[in-house]
């Protein structure tokens with residue numbers, strides 16, 4: 001296997017040369033503990049605070065509203081658990097969507113054991129939250145609404161402005177998991193009326209193990225880790241300054257060229273879909289055709305087992321995935337696709353292609369050629385029947 005093509009950028013991305021360079025130079029030069037009062041500590045603190053300021057600027061926040069965490073998962077845990085526990089005197093009800101990332105869903109399931117009540121708002125076939133259902137789900141005891149900005153499996157963009165404005169009128173705190181949105185959608189926490197927002201570096205060409213939680217100043221949140229009181233008491237543990245530097249650099253790079261990058265990805269997506277349409281029958285796009293980030297193309301190949309297709313593509317040097325990386329080892333169909341279509345066959349036949357900027361038309365041609373070959377093979381041996389046959393009987 002010589003050439004490999006990586007189309008799993010929604011699972012993680014390759015660290016960029018720029019981010020890597022800045023991170024390594026910080027590792028080499030700034031090893032002090034940012035809490036130490038000597039010059040080594042002061043150097044570390046300066047770098048840490050510069051990184052904080054950079055991240056804040058990219059999303060229209062103030063530096064003291066930015067908290068470094070270990071990633072998207074931890075940011076989501078602190079936001080939801082920390083806020084819920086600190087505000088349970090105001091109410092015990094939380095609203096999320098049915099297609100949130102596991103780090104939101106399982107956090108909420110943990111909270112249910114503590115007496116919180118969670119409503120899961122359904123989505124339509126396009127993977128867009130049913131807004132009217134969200135309005136209906138809210139009760140007097142609702143303290144928090146958390147809806148992702150962009151879905152990690154199908155790439156759909158949620159109508160966040162309407163949701164956040166509704167929450168503002170009800171004085172309900174609104175959190176969004178923006179891990180998949182940074183770099184694809186412009187974010188301004190003030191204008192978008194967002195009270196808390198999670199991000200992660202490794203989805204935007206930064207390293208794994210670092211993320212950010214934005215918390216609007218004035219919100220009360222209990223820490224979920226106790227310790228030395230770093231990150232203004234919200235996230236104890238000695239800060240990894242080089243990772244914070246890398247996070248800042250990754251967010252800056254991702255948010256600087258959103259429009260240009262989206263255009264490039266849109267062209268790739270169009271080319272890919274056109275070629276698929278020309279060569280492979282019975283393929284359907286999962287998710288909204290327009291309200292989606294261009295990097296994500298999730299396709300249902302009728303009658304095939306997606307896991308088998310992923311393995312065959314891997315043998316051809318092409319990396320894709322079924323739904324999310326978290327589900328990759330499980331036998332359950334994706335909760336996102338099930339919420340959208342309530343169709344196990346479709347969920348089990350769906351593959352996610354998530355593009356990066358570097359891919360060439362020649363590589364897309366190769367991918368589609370391999371796809372056509374493998375899909376044909378799998379359909380021949382498929383234990384499922386193509387639906388049309390089923391309906392005929």
Ligand SMILES: *Cc1c(COP(=O)(O)O)cnc(C)c1O
Pocket residue numbers: 010011070071072073074101103148150151152177179180200201202203209210211
């Ligand atoms: C990847 C991802 C996360 C988790 O982020 P980690 O940094 O890997 O913990 C959370 N939410 C969404 C939407 C994601 O895509």
